Amino acid sequence: MSTGIMAADVVTTYATNAIKQLMEHEMFIDIDVLNSINRSKREIIVEVPLRRDDGKYVTFRGYRVQHNDARGPFKGGLRYHPTVDLKEVRTLAHLMSLKTAVVNVPFGGGKGGITCDPRQLSGRELETLTRNFTNLLGDNIGPLIDIPAPDVNTSAQVMAWIADEYSKRRGQCWGVVTGKPLEVGGSVGREDATGRGVMLITREAAKELGLEMSRAAVIFQGFGNVASFAAKLIHEELGARVVGLSSSKGAVYNAGGINIEAAERYYRKHGSMKGFTGGEWMTNEELLAQPCDVLIPCALGDAVNARNAARIKAKIVVEGANDCTSVEADRILQQQGVFVVPDILANAGGVVVSYFEWVQNLNNHYWGIDQVRKELERIMVTAYNKISSVSRESRISMRLAAYTVAMERIARAMILRGG
Numbered sequence: 001m002s003t004g005i006m007a008a009d010v011v012t013t014y015a016t017n018a019i020k021q022l023m024e025h026e027m028f029i030d031i032d033v034l035n036s037i038n039r040s041k042r043e044i045i046v047e048v049p050l051r052r053d054d055g056k057y058v059t060f061r062g063y064r065v066q067h068n069d070a071r072g073p074f075k076g077g078l079r080y081h082p083t084v085d086l087k088e089v090r091t092l093a094h095l096m097s098l099k100t101a102v103v104n105v106p107f108g109g110g111k112g113g114i115t116c117d118p119r120q121l122s123g124r125e126l127e128t129l130t131r132n133f134t135n136l137l138g139d140n141i142g143p144l145i146d147i148p149a150p151d152v153n154t155s156a157q158v159m160a161w162i163a164d165e166y167s168k169r170r171g172q173c174w175g176v177v178t179g180k181p182l183e184v185g186g187s188v189g190r191e192d193a194t195g196r197g198v199m200l201i202t203r204e205a206a207k208e209l210g211l212e213m214s215r216a217a218v219i220f221q222g223f224g225n226v227a228s229f230a231a232k233l234i235h236e237e238l239g240a241r242v243v244g245l246s247s248s249k250g251a252v253y254n255a256g257g258i259n260i261e262a263a264e265r266y267y268r269k270h271g272s273m274k275g276f277t278g279g280e281w282m283t284n285e286e287l288l289a290q291p292c293d294v295l296i297p298c299a300l301g302d303a304v305n306a307r308n309a310a311r312i313k314a315k316i317v318v319e320g321a322n323d324c325t326s327v328e329a330d331r332i333l334q335q336q337g338v339f340v341v342p343d344i345l346a347n348a349g350g351v352v353v354s355y356f357e358w359v360q361n362l363n364n365h366y367w368g369i370d371q372v373r374k375e376l377e378r379i380m381v382t383a384y385n386k387i388s389s390v391s392r393e394s395r396i397s398m399r400l401a402a403y404t405v406a407m408e409r410i411a412r413a414m415i416l417r418g419g
């Protein structure tokens with residue numbers, strides 16, 4: 001276990017700017033408290049053992065970074081991916097603290113993961129790895145301590161295994177993780193929550209900029225959980241045309257609009273969009289440069305970078321993925337007058353409904369879908385309006401406004417708690 005370490009450049013760069021902003025406007029005076037938010041509170045590294053199906057004994061590196069819990073228990077996803085490392089998890093944990101503060105739900109921030117390629121693991125191997133990881137985390141997780149959730153490559157099933165393993169020696173405890181299946185303490189509306197939040201934020205941003213969504217063209221980068229729900233909702237509820245979609249192997253573009261349901265069926269069957277006839281096949285980089293009104297990156301991090309930012313034609317970028325724009329790319333987009341809605345606001349719908357799931361678990365009383373959707377919309381729109389008004393009043397970007405609001409909220413909680 002080590003403590004006091006800082007996240008990657010992107011987050012600390014914006015956090016430093018937010019501190020300057022808060023100090024300049026005398027909105028906040030305790031710079032030491034603000035600076036301390038840049039460091040994680042606890043970082044856990046474990047070596048997770050697994051007996052493979054072929055009898056071979058292997059271990060995988062697992063992480064849980066508990067960034068800040070001043071506003072409530074640590075909260076954030078677990079990702080299973082070959083590129084997972086401490087630096088990435090630390091950055092994502094830091095972003096979670098900011099995200100829960102932006103939408104003002106009573107959580108702090110954390111993130112975890114295992115460096116592995118889940119596609120190379122059988123179902124039994126994945127389950128055993130998950131249970132072993134849960135046991136190694138021990139009492140560092142818990143409904144009032146740290147509550148993991150799904151992230152890249154971790155499903156509702158993975159959450160069910162964690163809840164089951166955690167509950168074995170402690171009594172039934174659904175509230176230890178969110179994003180569970182409905183049958184075992186999950187919440188209605190959790191699965192599409194991030195995508196729905198992205199749709200709501202896109203709607204609000206378009207309204208602010210006077211963009212008529214029913215005539216708008218939208219490009220998605222990625223086609224996983226977030227993009228597939230967001231694409232469907234943006235088409236069905238806002239009437240927009242989805243003109244581009246991509247997978248890790250390449251992308252499809254169709255200026256007239258892609259049939260989302262057909263694309264989804266194809267993607268599920270083939271694991272890629274290659275060969276899909278509903279659009280022109282191109283590289284992901286080419287897709288980013290196609291004409292559109294809204295670009296929604298929903299793939300892994302650093303998708304919008306210094307090499308491709310200048311070619312982006314969208315008027316609005318809504319960050320469906322965490323940490324998907326580099327500092328340099330963000331500067332280029334700003335110079336081009338592109339309106340960027342940052343990840344910590346744009347994709348917060350998932351953690352908002354995680355909060356509802358946790359509340360339902362603690363109360364053992366379950367909500368209907370209308371309540372979940374109504375409350376999600378209220379929280380997302382309130383957060384959007386807050387960040388947008390700070391952005392306009394202080395003439396700063398939406399990202400800097402979001403960081404400023406989040407860091408002020410976290411710092412105030414830290415000071416009130418003392419210690």
Ligand code: GLU
Nearest residue numbers: 076077149151350351354
């Ligand atoms: N992994 C999601 C995120 O990055 C959800 C986290 C959660 O629900 O705790 O926001």
